[in-house]
Amino acid sequence: MLLCSKFTRAKGLLQATDLCLTEGENSKRFGQITVNLKQLSKHLKLSQTTVSRALNGYPEVSEHTRNRILKAAQDLNYRPNTRAKGLATGRALAIGHVIPVSNQHEMVNPVFGDFIAGAGDSYARAGYDMILTRVPDNEVSRVYHDIKARGNVDGIIVHGPVINDPRISLLSRIGLPFVVHGRSTDVNQPYSWIDVNNRGAFERGTQLLIELGHRRIALLNGLEHMDFAFRRRTGYENALRNNALSVEPDLMRSEEMTEIFGYRSARDMLDREDRPTAFVCSSIITAMGVRRAVHEAGLVLARDVSIVTHDDALSYLENGDDVPIFTALRSSVRSAGSLAADMLLSLIAAPQSGPRTRLLEAELIIGRSTGPAAT
Amino acid sequence: MLLCSKFTRAKGLLQATDLCLTEGENSKRFGQITVNLKQLSKHLKLSQTTVSRALNGYPEVSEHTRNRILKAAQDLNYRPNTRAKGLATGRALAIGHVIPVSNQHEMVNPVFGDFIAGAGDSYARAGYDMILTRVPDNEVSRVYHDIKARGNVDGIIVHGPVINDPRISLLSRIGLPFVVHGRSTDVNQPYSWIDVNNRGAFERGTQLLIELGHRRIALLNGLEHMDFAFRRRTGYENALRNNALSVEPDLMRSEEMTEIFGYRSARDMLDREDRPTAFVCSSIITAMGVRRAVHEAGLVLARDVSIVTHDDALSYLENGDDVPIFTALRSSVRSAGSLAADMLLSLIAAPQSGPRTRLLEAELIIGRSTGPAAT
DNA sequence: GAATCACTCCAAAGCGCTTTGGATACGTCA
DNA sequence: TGACGTATCCAAAGCGCTTTGGAGTGATTC
Numbered sequence: 057m058l059l060c061s062k063f064t065r066a067k068g069l070l071q072a073t074d075l076c077l078t079e080g081e082n083s084k085r086f087g088q089i090t091v092n093l094k095q096l097s098k099h100l101k102l103s104q105t106t107v108s109r110a111l112n113g114y115p116e117v118s119e120h121t122r123n124r125i126l127k128a129a130q131d132l133n134y135r136p137n138t139r140a141k142g143l144a145t146g147r148a149l150a151i152g153h154v155i156p157v158s159n160q161h162e163m164v165n166p167v168f169g170d171f172i173a174g175a176g177d178s179y180a181r182a183g184y185d186m187i188l189t190r191v192p193d194n195e196v197s198r199v200y201h202d203i204k205a206r207g208n209v210d211g212i213i214v215h216g217p218v219i220n221d222p223r224i225s226l227l228s229r230i231g232l233p234f235v236v237h238g239r240s241t242d243v244n245q246p247y248s249w250i251d252v253n254n255r256g257a258f259e260r261g262t263q264l265l266i267e268l269g270h271r272r273i274a275l276l277n278g279l280e281h282m283d284f285a286f287r288r289r290t291g292y293e294n295a296l297r298n299n300a301l302s303v304e305p306d307l308m309r310s311e312e313m314t315e316i317f318g319y320r321s322a323r324d325m326l327d328r329e330d331r332p333t334a335f336v337c338s339s340i341i342t343a344m345g346v347r348r349a350v351h352e353a354g355l356v357l358a359r360d361v362s363i364v365t366h367d368d369a370l371s372y373l374e375n376g377d378d379v380p381i382f383t384a385l386r387s388s389v390r391s392a393g394s395l396a397a398d399m400l401l402s403l404i405a406a407p408q409s410g411p412r413t414r415l416l417e418a419e420l421i422i423g424r425s426t427g428p429a430a431t
Numbered sequence: 432m433l434l435c436s437k438f439t440r441a442k443g444l445l446q447a448t449d450l451c452l453t454e455g456e457n458s459k460r461f462g463q464i465t466v467n468l469k470q471l472s473k474h475l476k477l478s479q480t481t482v483s484r485a486l487n488g489y490p491e492v493s494e495h496t497r498n499r500i501l502k503a504a505q506d507l508n509y510r511p512n513t514r515a516k517g518l519a520t521g522r523a524l525a526i527g528h529v530i531p532v533s534n535q536h537e538m539v540n541p542v543f544g545d546f547i548a549g550a551g552d553s554y555a556r557a558g559y560d561m562i563l564t565r566v567p568d569n570e571v572s573r574v575y576h577d578i579k580a581r582g583n584v585d586g587i588i589v590h591g592p593v594i595n596d597p598r599i600s601l602l603s604r605i606g607l608p609f610v611v612h613g614r615s616t617d618v619n620q621p622y623s624w625i626d627v628n629n630r631g632a633f634e635r636g637t638q639l640l641i642e643l644g645h646r647r648i649a650l651l652n653g654l655e656h657m658d659f660a661f662r663r664r665t666g667y668e669n670a671l672r673n674n675a676l677s678v679e680p681d682l683m684r685s686e687e688m689t690e691i692f693g694y695r696s697a698r699d700m701l702d703r704e705d706r707p708t709a710f711v712c713s714s715i716i717t718a719m720g721v722r723r724a725v726h727e728a729g730l731v732l733a734r735d736v737s738i739v740t741h742d743d744a745l746s747y748l749e750n751g752d753d754v755p756i757f758t759a760l761r762s763s764v765r766s767a768g769s770l771a772a773d774m775l776l777s778l779i780a781a782p783q784s785g786p787r788t789r790l791l792e793a794e795l796i797i798g799r800s801t802g803p804a805a806t
Numbered sequence: 807g808a809a810t811c812a813c814t815c816c817a818a819a820g821c822g823c824t825t826t827g828g829a830t831a832c833g834t835c836a
Numbered sequence: 837t838g839a840c841g842t843a844t845c846c847a848a849a850g851c852g853c854t855t856t857g858g859a860g861t862g863a864t865t866c
Contacts (some may be wrong), residue, residue, distance in 0.1 A: 090580045092852055103816045108854060118814065135580030139517040140852035143821045148514065150562070163746040164765070169544035176565040185583065187525070187562045190551040205465045205510030207822095208560065314747050315719075341747055344690075344719060348756075351726045371538040372689050372716055381723075390539070467822055478846045483824060493844065515822035518851045582852095 091132045150185040152209035156193035174393025211400045235400040250396045250414040257385040257418035258291030261364040269429035270334040274307040278338045318345025326353045337365035358427035380423030387418040466507045525560040527584035531568035549768025586775045610775040625771045625789040632760040632793035633666030636739040644804035645709040649682040653713045693720025701728045712740035733802035755798030762793040
């Protein structure tokens with residue numbers, strides 16, 4: 057143990073580096089410069105209670121003492137230990153993001169990055185930590201139980217909901233506050249979610265192409281067990297039906313939304329006799345693949361082939377500048393992340409206030425990838 | 432408070448759902464189905480000590496009792512509370528990823544997603560949590576102090592090192608174990624890092640183009656205060672100089688590696704009298720932008736203009752399938768994440784073992800974006 | 807002058823775990 | 837038989853914080 061006299065510099069401000077830590081194995085483990093509440097209160101010749109109250113804004117401490125305490129805390133660079141605080145309060149001050157990983161095709165969707173960024177900014181503002189866990193999708197339920205029991209999180213964001221997602225009833229049962237990014241068709245109990253109007257967006261996008269005279273319109277969708285993709289297909293089909301056009305299975309594909317998926321699908325379809333004159337894509341990355349195939353086939357975008365795509369407004373895949381490259385249904389996944397986080401935080405603050413929901417509308421942006429169908 | 436008789440079913444296995452929680456506000460807050468050590472040991476009629484030791488694999492408990500305890504823990508779905516465990520052991524069982532956010536151009540680099548995924552898988556295997564924090568880059572040092580004091584992580588991964596990065600000496604001083612993803616030129620104290628041989632890779636890529644007869648080779652680089660970008664430029668320049676070619680500033684650009692950056696830069700450069708015949712790109716996204724400009728200018732890839740690009744092997748931006756689209760220097764950022772995490776974990780396990788380093792070599796892959804310079 | 811009140815402050819219990827320093831029981835050996 | 841291990845187990849003291857239930861001062865009121 058370190059042995060040293062008490063605070064030697066009686067007058068003058070005690071510098072953090074001067075502190076002698078006589079207790080706390082932890083504090084010494086890495087030779088860290090850290091005061092805890094006990095040391096702080098001893099230094100102030102006050103009780104831990106008073107110091108704690110002053111720091112947490114409770115009223116029963118005089119303004120004079122509070123200022124003294126705040127000053128000292130600042131000078132000594134005091135930060136309450138999260139774990140201890142969590143233990144005492146029963147709150148973790150952290151939010152969990154559990155990202156299901158399919159062991160079939162485990163991909164890292166760039167959308168997560170932006171969503172997480174948006175959410176992270178909200179957490180930072182609220183003083184919450186974000187803890188991330190990637191879990192094989194067949195183990196998700198076990199992990200939720202774990203998370204609950206291990207108590208290191210106050211709430212959870214549910215990513216990538218599928219149709220009739222079992223996680224929703226599981227989390228309700230467990231009693232862990234959560235917000236779903238997306239919705240889950242066929243779940244009939246109430247729950248909190250934030251989602252883009254995927255059906256509406258794709259109906260609108262398809263309608264636009266139809267109005268431009270396109271009759272053979274392909275859909276390059278995400279995996280359709282995912283709820284968002286299911287909804288998008290519904291929107292696409294609705295538009296076709298509303299205009300008395302037939303829904304043709306060989307114009308519809310559903311896969312992970314990679315560039316290569318867009319390329320291959322478009323290459324194959326454009327090779328056919330009755331090739332489509334337009335594509336509706338679920339991702340700007342897929343749309344890029346389509347564009348590549350279009351070029352390679354010696355065709356010209358907007359003249360020979362039109363593309364409408366969903367655009368998550370990812371910063372590295374910005375859809376052009378003043379003039380958008382692709383005609384797109386834009387909805388920033390990043391701001392969705394931020395909103396989801398805020399929603400969850402307020403849900404945690406007022407648990408009995410019941411589920412909240414928020415439907416965002418995608419913005420239709422006309423770019424240089426659409427034009428009238430060649431006659 | 433809930434009042435209920437002790438465990439009512441004396442014989443027969445107690446089901447978790449039957450548990451009555453007479454203590455612990457936490458446990459009740461969300462009506463959760465959770466046993467703690469105290470309840471578990473009471474149920475087993477053993478002391479907490481024994482149960483804890485049995486569960487943590489200490490030798491001073493008989494095999495018979497251990498099995499009994501393990502069985503009960505399993506049945507009651509016992510999970511130790513992370514915060515409590517952390518408080519008691521002084522370890523957090525979590526790793527922090529602090530992602531600096533420039534307030535100039537705050538982008539979400541898709542590379543982070545893959546890196547984080549790789550790291551996350553390693554943490555999951557080791558039973559560690561990953562906690563993510565996005566911080567304005569001018570506040571990073573404050574946040575490191577905070578993190579250290581609040582004690583919620585055992586170590587840190589440093590993202591996006593710049594030249595002479597102050598974070599390295601700061602973290603060493605604070606005494607928080609860390610691994611840098613990348614290196615920092617001009618930092619002379621030893622530290623742990625994992626990096627790709629960026630200089631070597633770009634030298635090799637540029638050399639390839641030179642051997643194909645290209646003389647005017649443009650460099651579309653990332654922001655060059657970032658260490659990786661600085662090294663890449665060095666490699667590019669080395670190759671030029673080795674072949675007695677001049678380094679021309681107006682063929683070099685340095686920005687965030689977006690698609691639009693690649694597009695604009697290429698469009699401008701291809702518009703010139705003495706246009707470059709080849710491009711070296713720092714990102715496959717930028718390379719896609721270049722390709723778009725090439726097409727738009729009515730030129731043909733590999734015949735009129737060649738592209739060599741760095742490829743982080745992001746899953747949604749796969750560089751073709753059997754035949755790569757771009758000739759590329761490939762290095763999976765995802766496996767780098769996994770390796771970085773492993774490195775940090777072993778560093779934490781054996782702190783005095785000193786800094787570790789690991790230099791990965793990028794793989795040169797010949798794709799369909801390079802060809803001999805037109806004569 | 808006693809009772810009341812507001813204002814400050816504090817001692818101590820508790821959050822759920824680990825770990826120290828025994829205690830107990832049972833064999834073993836001289 | 838007593839001394840000594842050895843194998844099991846336990847009570848209690850932390851880890852650093854919050855929070856309950858007062859306690860001590862003056863000032864105010866009747």
